[in-house]
Amino acid sequence: MEINTNRPVDISNFFIAGVNYKKTDAATRGQFSINNDQYENILNLAPAYKSDALFILSTCNRTEIYGFAEDAGELIDLLCTQTTGDKNTFTRLAYIKKGEAAVEHLFNVGAGLDSQILGDYEIIGQLKAAVKFSKERGFINCFLERMVNCVLQSSKTIKNDTALSGGTVSVSFAAVQYIKENFEINAGKKILLIGTGKIGRNTCKNLVDYLGTTNITLINRSEDKAAELAAELNLKYAPLSDLDYHVANSDIILTATNAGQPTIFKSQLENKGVKLIVDLSVPNNVDASVKELPGITLVNVDELSKLKDETLQRREAEAPKAKAIIATQIAEYMEWYQMRKNAPALNAIKGKLIEIHTLLKITFPNEGKGCPVMNAERKIQKVINNVAFKMRSQNQQGCHYLEAINEFMSVSAGN
Secondary structure, eight states, rough: OOOOOOOOOOOGGEEEEEETTTTHHHHHTTTTOOOOHHHHHHHHGGGTOOOOOOEEEEEEEEEEEEOOOOSSHHHHHHTTTSSSSOOOHHHHHHHHEEHHHHHHHHHHHHTTTTSSSTTTTTTHHHHHHHHHHTTTTTOHHHHHHHHHHHHHHHHHHHHHHHHHTTTSSHHHHHHHHHHHHHHSSOOOOOOOEEEHHHHHHHHHHHHHHOOOOOEEEEEEEHHHHHHHHHHHHTTTEEOGGGHHHHHHHHHHEEEOOOOOOOOOHHHHTTOOOEEEEEOOOSSOOOOOGGSTTTTTEEEEEHHHHTTOEEEEHHHHHHHHHHOOOOOHHHHHHHHHHHHHHHHHHHHHHHHHHHHHHHHOOOOOOOTTTTTTHHHHHHHHHHEEEHHHHHHHHOOOOOOHHHHHHHHHHHHHTTO
């Protein structure tokens, strides 16, 4: 699809509408999570909803749609065409921001300031992937691209210049921390990890690094990815067809898939002994009834996020520094936005001045012996620079054509 470049873009028409961990549990968020197939469908439907510049960020603790629209309702309607949850529920639970407030929200998300675990740096990779998906399909205009690039730069600066993401705290690390504190680990304990995407890979590496075990079996819908990670870390892998066997025979089970429905059920675990199950997926990949079984402990991302330690306390102390960096980056973006927004008007004014110069054959006596053509170009550019300055400083449009023509004619008269 081609972006409609004729549509006027104003930052006041930039919206974010989303649900996250602050008002919804994992089960509710699962009703609004978006996988790649659903994302593709949303983008295919977007023109019918008057949307041509947008992206969707769907992670374990949020689903957010960002884009330019007449109002946020258009984006919400579009998003909910593909969710199991309905529009009324989404709207009741959602936060909606517009204009600079929406821009600031995106910066906070990219920095990890809005994450369920403060400073969680995994979010920036998820944001990049979400924007890339939309850009490859023609839905990222120059304003969104510049905005996201500024967010990425801001996030990088915060990562390098503050300790907001210091230490090792993320959802995947919190899972391993929980296992260490609540389950005895030895060489004989069998661990099953289902899902080897980004979260799964990070979790797997943390299991190896912090539990000191390689008695881990990987299962993934795409067996090749499981085999690749198993070879990298000297682990075992199995095909999806062997899932029931490994669920029954593992002591610790972790799920980190993007499946839209549960992959582990009560029937697979009945009379199978004591097990710890950690569900890192949204929607949940473990049926809730599993908790009813004796000997089964089930925890999900919401419960893991409640873990607090000294690392998180240190991160909280770094938040003001991160917000100061964000404020600077937003100011730079808004300055660029004003210049970019005014470019069509400035080009039109410049064209009109060139046309007047050509028709009236104006000369510039105060310019000395320089080339007349160069003299005219310099005078016109000087007028354009003045108009651009007024547009930025006064933040209003006004009748710039008349102002520019009056100034140009005044200069041509030698005043």
